[in-house]
Amino acid sequence: MDKMWAGRFQKNLDSAADDFNSSIRFDSRMYWQDIQGSMAHAAMLGAQGIISQADADAIIAGLEGIRADLDSGALAFDMAAEDIHMFVEAELTKRIGDVGKRLHTARSRNDQVALDIRLYLRDETNGLIGQLKELLCALADKAEAHKSAIMPGYTHMQRAQPVTFGHHLMAYAMMFARDISRMKDALKRMNESPLGCCALAGTTYKTDRMAVARALGFDGIALNSLDGVADRDFGVELLAAYALTMTHLSRFSEEIVLWASWEFKFVELDDAYATGSSIMPQKKNPDMAELVRGKTGRVYGDLMALLTVLKGLPLAYNKDMQEDKEALFDAIDTLKMCLNVFTPMIATMQALEGNMRRAASNGFINATDCADYLVKKGMPFRSAYKITGQLVAECIEKHTTLEELPLDAYRAHSELFDEDLYDAIRLETCVAKRISEGGTGLASVEKQIAFIRSII
Ligand code: ARG
Numbered sequence: 062m063d064k065m066w067a068g069r070f071q072k073n074l075d076s077a078a079d080d081f082n083s084s085i086r087f088d089s090r091m092y093w094q095d096i097q098g099s100m101a102h103a104a105m106l107g108a109q110g111i112i113s114q115a116d117a118d119a120i121i122a123g124l125e126g127i128r129a130d131l132d133s134g135a136l137a138f139d140m141a142a143e144d145i146h147m148f149v150e151a152e153l154t155k156r157i158g159d160v161g162k163r164l165h166t167a168r169s170r171n172d173q174v175a176l177d178i179r180l181y182l183r184d185e186t187n188g189l190i191g192q193l194k195e196l197l198c199a200l201a202d203k204a205e206a207h208k209s210a211i212m213p214g215y216t217h218m219q220r221a222q223p224v225t226f227g228h229h230l231m232a233y234a235m236m237f238a239r240d241i242s243r244m245k246d247a248l249k250r251m252n253e254s255p256l257g258c259c260a261l262a263g264t265t266y267k268t269d270r271m272a273v274a275r276a277l278g279f280d281g282i283a284l285n286s287l288d289g290v291a292d293r294d295f296g297v298e299l300l301a302a303y304a305l306t307m308t309h310l311s312r313f314s315e316e317i318v319l320w321a322s323w324e325f326k327f328v329e330l331d332d333a334y335a336t337g338s339s340i341m342p343q344k345k346n347p348d349m350a351e352l353v354r355g356k357t358g359r360v361y362g363d364l365m366a367l368l369t370v371l372k373g374l375p376l377a378y379n380k381d382m383q384e385d386k387e388a389l390f391d392a393i394d395t396l397k398m399c400l401n402v403f404t405p406m407i408a409t410m411q412a413l414e415g416n417m418r419r420a421a422s423n424g425f426i427n428a429t430d431c432a433d434y435l436v437k438k439g440m441p442f443r444s445a446y447k448i449t450g451q452l453v454a455e456c457i458e459k460h461t462t463l464e465e466l467p468l469d470a471y472r473a474h475s476e477l478f479d480e481d482l483y484d485a486i487r488l489e490t491c492v493a494k495r496i497s498e499g500g501t502g503l504a505s506v507e508k509q510i511a512f513i514r515s516i517i
Pocket of ligand 1: 378382
């Protein structure tokens with residue numbers, strides 16, 4: 062097939078080189094954005110009198126037809142085309158004749174692809190934000206249902222202090238809320254139209270870049286034409302936001318895996334989100350959570366891939382930049398798939414409050430509260446801490462708990478201990494008394510849930 066740019070050449074492109082060079086295999090997924098951009102461009106060319114209004118109308122109608130046929134499947138992508146931009150333009154000329162050849166006036170594939178990828182990322186990231194909001198909604202509902210369920214809070218994977226399951230879930234909700242805000246922040250910075258930067262230096266035609274930008278929902282235009290076509294920093298920012306979202310999903314997944322084990326049994330996954338073993342009949346595996354944890358690596362790889370593609374590239378466009386797409390697409394596909402199963406897995410998972418409560422009863426997680434009891438009676442914290450440590454050691458030796466240790470054993474360490482100690486170290490009291498802002502006390506957890514609900 063003759064290339065659009067064949068005029069200058071004596072020979073056809075070698076067929077392996079042609080395959081190597083072509084990006085239609087993956088950039089065809091941006092056809093909607095490519096056509097949307099071309100329509101806005103053609104409208105501007107007509108309005109500015111760069112081409113006739115009749116030609117502009119014919120081009121726009123032709124593009125609409127191509128889009129409808131691609132949507133319905135009546136038209137297939139030509140895998141011999143160099144990329145989506147060439148494919149659409151060739152198809153347009155096939156359909157409307159020479160008028161189609163006027164579309165590429167005052168434009169280059171360089172600003173075209175820089176536009177398409179921005180439009181595509183904007184659409185897809187808005188979709189991801191919607192999915193994250195669904196996850197926040199599921200978390201808020203779960204947290205509401207278990208806002209008083211006591212479980213051990215951990216540091217170093219050692220039982221530390223009691224928290225509620227609702228509080229624990231809300232911690233993840235805060236992380237996902239920041240992920241949304243990071244994505245929105247990156248979208249805002251990206252929302253400048255590169256169309257009209259042309260190949261690298263702008264154009265001699267009297268274009269109206271602002272009109273095109275407005276028609277396409279941009280807040281403004283790239284002010285430097287070299288920058289407009291040559292940077293993909295917005296892609297890096299979004300990939301970093303996607304990667305962090307995966308970090309949060311993978312930490313959560315790790316906890317789901319632990320909680321679903323017989324050692325913990327804090328949760329029971331719904332059968333629809335767990336799998337069996339081919340040999341061990343008793344198994345119920347948390348594959349979804351494990352896969353989310355595993356797929357995190359791919360998204361980190363995508364971020365590193367794009368950073369490395371951009372490193373050291375001279376201005377302006379270089380073909381290396383064609384490599385931006387697969388990394389971005391893979392990250393988007395991966396995150397989309399993960400959220401698609403993660404959210405319903407969380408929504409359907411059963412929290413086993415009794416098991417959480419039992420785990421919280423062992424491990425002396427009320428020891429801090431025992432020390433605080435003495436402090437509130439006037440003892441300096443460091444002394445109270447020391448006495449409580451000795452009491453814990455005594456309990457371990459006698460195979461008992463702080464709740465069951467008799468009062469005279471306490472009083473042997475300090476006269477400040479009294480009957481009211483037992484109420485002070487009840488786990489319910491420990492949680493209820495954590496009234497500091499952001500703490501695990503009920504009012505704080507309710508406030509957190511209300512905040513999350515206010516942003517979805
Ligand atoms: N397929 C190319 C890409 O994805 C489109 C831009 C090509 N520009 C060029 N000057 N060869 O980057």
